[in-house]
Amino acid sequence: MKVLVPVKRVIDYNVKVRVKADQSGVDLANVKMSMNPFDEIAVEEAVRLKEKGMATEVVALSIGPHQASETIRTALAMGADRGILVKTDQTVEPLAVAKILKAIVEAERPDLVITGKQAIDDDSNQVGQMLAALLGWPQATFAHSLELAADSAKVAREIDGGLQTVEVKLPAVITTDLRLNEPRYASLPNIMKAKKKSIDEKTAADLGVDIAPRLKVLKVSEPPKRGGGMKVESVGALLDRLKADGVI
Amino acid sequence: MASLVLAEHDNAMLKDATHKAVTAAAAISTPVHVLVAGENCEAVAQAAAKIAGVEKALHADAPSLARQLAEPMEALILSLAGAYDAILAPATTTGKNILPRVAASLDTPQVSEILKVVSPDTFEHPIYAGNAIETVQAPAGKIIATVRTAAFGAAAEGGGATLEKITAPADPGLSKFIGEALSKSERPELTSARIVISGGRGLGSAENFKLLDSVADKLHAAVGASRAAVDAGYVPNDYQVGQTGKVVAPDLYIAVGISGAIQHLAGMKDSRKIVAINKDADAPIFQVADYGLVGDLFKSLPELDEELAKRGYK
Ligand SMILES: Cc1cc2nc3c(=O)[nH]c(=O)nc-3n(C[C@H](O)[C@H](O)[C@H](O)COP(=O)(O)OP(=O)(O)OC[C@H]3O[C@@H](n4cnc5c(N)ncnc54)[C@H](O)[C@@H]3O)c2cc1C
Numbered sequence: 001m002k003v004l005v006p007v008k009r010v011i012d013y014n015v016k017v018r019v020k021a022d023q024s025g026v027d028l029a030n031v032k033m034s035m036n037p038f039d040e041i042a043v044e045e046a047v048r049l050k051e052k053g054m055a056t057e058v059v060a061l062s063i064g065p066h067q068a069s070e071t072i073r074t075a076l077a078m079g080a081d082r083g084i085l086v087k088t089d090q091t092v093e094p095l096a097v098a099k100i101l102k103a104i105v106e107a108e109r110p111d112l113v114i115t116g117k118q119a120i121d122d123d124s125n126q127v128g129q130m131l132a133a134l135l136g137w138p139q140a141t142f143a144h145s146l147e148l149a150a151d152s153a154k155v156a157r158e159i160d161g162g163l164q165t166v167e168v169k170l171p172a173v174i175t176t177d178l179r180l181n182e183p184r185y186a187s188l189p190n191i192m193k194a195k196k197k198s199i200d201e202k203t204a205a206d207l208g209v210d211i212a213p214r215l216k217v218l219k220v221s222e223p224p225k226r227g228g229g230m231k232v233e234s235v236g237a238l239l240d241r242l243k244a245d246g247v248i
Numbered sequence: 249m250a251s252l253v254l255a256e257h258d259n260a261m262l263k264d265a266t267h268k269a270v271t272a273a274a275a276i277s278t279p280v281h282v283l284v285a286g287e288n289c290e291a292v293a294q295a296a297a298k299i300a301g302v303e304k305a306l307h308a309d310a311p312s313l314a315r316q317l318a319e320p321m322e323a324l325i326l327s328l329a330g331a332y333d334a335i336l337a338p339a340t341t342t343g344k345n346i347l348p349r350v351a352a353s354l355d356t357p358q359v360s361e362i363l364k365v366v367s368p369d370t371f372e373h374p375i376y377a378g379n380a381i382e383t384v385q386a387p388a389g390k391i392i393a394t395v396r397t398a399a400f401g402a403a404a405e406g407g408g409a410t411l412e413k414i415t416a417p418a419d420p421g422l423s424k425f426i427g428e429a430l431s432k433s434e435r436p437e438l439t440s441a442r443i444v445i446s447g448g449r450g451l452g453s454a455e456n457f458k459l460l461d462s463v464a465d466k467l468h469a470a471v472g473a474s475r476a477a478v479d480a481g482y483v484p485n486d487y488q489v490g491q492t493g494k495v496v497a498p499d500l501y502i503a504v505g506i507s508g509a510i511q512h513l514a515g516m517k518d519s520r521k522i523v524a525i526n527k528d529a530d531a532p533i534f535q536v537a538d539y540g541l542v543g544d545l546f547k548s549l550p551e552l553d554e555e556l557a558k559r560g561y562k
Contacts, residue, residue: 013511017379026380038492094348095357118492122375124360125344129318130352138319138422141345144485154426158485159341160439160494161258162430166317168423178475178492179485214357216385218370223381226517229538231529235552238523238539239559247500247521248443248467248561 001148003046003055004110005080006101007039009064009071010121023219035071038116040078041176044183045146046114047079054148057081059108063100065089069199076194077186083199084108088211094122096204096211098130103207105135110171112153117142117175128175138168142177250303251277251334251391254325254343255296259286259314262295264440265338267402269395270299274403275365276391277334279303282409285324285416287314297409305409312419316342322349323417329354332390334368339394339495351392358392359384361495363399377491377514397439398497398518431484433471438489441470443500446489446516449476450505450526450545457482459549460504466553466561472496472516474506490515505545508533525549 011017012032020027035043049055060075061084062068072083086100105113118125132139140146140155144163147154156165158177186194204211232238242248251273256265266282273280280301284293285308293307306328312320325346329335335350337343339361351358363381364372370385371393386393438444445464451457457477464471472494473487489496491514501519506512508524508531516522517536524537525548534540541548 011376016510017376019380026376093357095352095355098352120377120491123377123491124358126348126351126358126360129345129348132318133322133349133352136420138420139345139349140423141318142341157341159428160486162428162484162486164315164428165426166315166423167426172422177485179479214387215359216387218383218385220375220380220382223374223378223517226522226536226538229522229534229536229540231534231540231542235541235548235555238541238552239555241539242500242521242523245521 001055001112002057002059002108002110003049004059004061004105004108004113005039005042005046005075006061006113006115006127007043007071007075008036008116008119009033009062009068010036010119013037013120019220019222023221025220033067035074036116036119038118038176040183041178041180042114042116043075043078043080044181045176048181049148050079059084059110061086061101061104063088063092063097072199073194074186076197077191078184079190082197085199085201086207087201087203090211091213092211093213093215094124094126095130095214096209097127098134099209100204100207100211101127101131102134103209105131112170113173115173115175117177128173132173137172139173139175140166140168141175143174144177144179146174146180249277249333250279250281250331251336252328252332253280253282254337254346255282255284255292256338256340256342257284257286257289257292259289259292262292264402265340265397266296267299268397268400269336269338270302270403271400272362272365272395273334273336274301276336276368281306283308283325283328285313285316285321287311293411297411298405298407299409300404300407302407302409305411306414307411308414308416310416313416315425316346317423317425318345318349319422320416320419321346322353323420325350326353327417328414329390334391337394338397343394347392347394354390354392356390356392357386358394359386360394361396362393363396377510378517379510396495398495431486435464436468436470438470438472438487438494439496442498443467443469444472444496444498444519445469445502445504446472446474446506447477447482447504448474448506449480451477451482454482462553463549463556466556474512503533503537504549506533507531508536
């Protein structure tokens with residue numbers, strides 16, 4: 001069974017995001033970039049399937065600039081077998097990402113695509129579902145646990161009310177939630193080994209996909225700031241304040 | 249033309265996330281229709297018909313729709329899509345699961361978690377955990393968007409929409425429901441409660457987490473948690489508030505033993521009043537808190553509980 005894992009290079013989750021003064025976007029100059037945390041969970045899950053003998057090959061794919069190959073290297077160091085970089089310097093909207101992935105899936109024929117439920121930069125939470133729709137595949141989003149059989153997958157999903165378990169036929173798309181696993185840190189020998197693994201480079205044009213943005217970003221602004229608060233000395237004083245504010 | 253709103257419900261009760269999405273829809277394209285899809289959900293469809301401003305409630309009832317799985321729901325919405333120039337769903341786990349499938353099949357981009365309708369094709373929505381607000385204009389064609397419910401008021405009750413039964417297309421047969429483990433609680437739901445009290449890693453254990461219960465009961469509050477508290481198994485996943493959990497904006501949010509990581513703030517910083525109880529005076533949560541109580545929660549929480557009791561909160 002072949003598993004495809006799309007991974008995105010995003011601003012590191014610890015970085016404080018700053019909006020550019022001209023409101024054209026957020027400032028990414030000299031900012032630490034990392035693999036989207038949900039995609040790390042996806043790589044980990046795929047590698048575990050391989051270690052359990054259920055997956056034969058794990059292919060990591062990223063769409064992005066030249067530096068996205070570092071994100072692929074991280075996946076390779078975690079245990080993915082080879083990489084594909086679809087190189088572009090422009091913003092690729094979720095629908096275009098899904099179209100690129102569809103073209104890759106048609107060429108690679110994986111039985112399973114595992115990816116993060118959302119990327120922590122645009123927070124869209126769309127790509128997995130869109131890819132499943134374009135392929136006519138079932139989806140199991142927000143995965144909390146995964147049990148794989150030869151031709152189906154049983155997935156417990158994190159939903160607003162708790163957990164829901166569904167069974168989907170393979171091939172399928174699975175998107176990861178936080179509790180699916182705890183991703184490993186790549187060991188030094190594995191980082192060295194990853195340097196020898198191959199990364200195949202393509203462009204969206206090679207795949208025949210139009211990635212021109214369809215949404216027009218008019219501006220990116222700062223959210224409203226909260227006024228500074230105050231410290232209270234006792235729970236009594238706190239309740240007095242809350243009562244005066246009319247919230248209790 | 250018209251807009252279509254996907255109703256949030258559990259076959260028995262219509263959730264107010266629907267009413268909030270209706271408010272957003274009414275600002276985009278009218279008349280507004282609500283789609284109630286499920287199994288034996290007649291009562292929900294009737295409730296949807298009573299939302300003010302709704303012209304028609306569409307009721308699709310079939311065993312394959314009982315759990316609103318994404319694949320049959322996509323087929324159903326696609327069968328209706330031609331009549332609408334906007335298709336919206338509340339940004340719940342159900343809406344987020346289904347709507348991108350519909351968007352992709354219609355070759356239309358989706359705008360996620362709209363906060364504000366600037367004009368019928370232009371929306372504000374959060375990116376980077378709400379640290380930036382993006383204003384986007386959708387291309388000509390259909391509008392497809394999920395609605396951040398915390399950002400919109402609920403449409404009132406008192407409408408008199410027509411109720412129309414519709415037939416669901418055949419189930420694509422790709423997925424099936426196996427079971428569910430839902431959290432049961434007598435308390436208000438996190439996303440609609442007027443007061444929320446959340447606990448973090450500082451609570452230290454599942455046992456200690458129950459210290460929040462008594463205060464929550466007295467304030468009729470919902471109970472939430474940080475990711476760290478969920479990961480540590482103090483409470484189930486559906487308690488998580490934050491960038492990748494639930495987004496809440498109650499009148500009062502009380503954060504107990506929560507440091508205030510950006511991912512947590514993303515889910516609660518639009519609350520009207522924020523209280524933080526934390527023993528670390530430098531914890532980032534105090535930067536967004538209206539009232540900060542610096543101290544050991546194991547002392548403050550019982551005190552708070554007692555003081556509430558003294559003041560007649562039961
Ligand atoms: C991809 C991704 C998504 C995430 N999504 C979310 C999300 O949706 N929601 C979320 O909450 N987090 C999320 N996080 C995690 C987030 O980054 C933080 O790790 C998490 O919010 C920390 O939880 P905490 O504040 O409970 O724990 P900590 O940061 O460990 O803070 C515990 C606090 O308790 C205080 N404390 C300890 N003991 C006491 C005591 N006795 N009395 C008083 N105070 C005490 C400490 O001073 C400290 O401030 C996400 C992270 C990633 C990478």
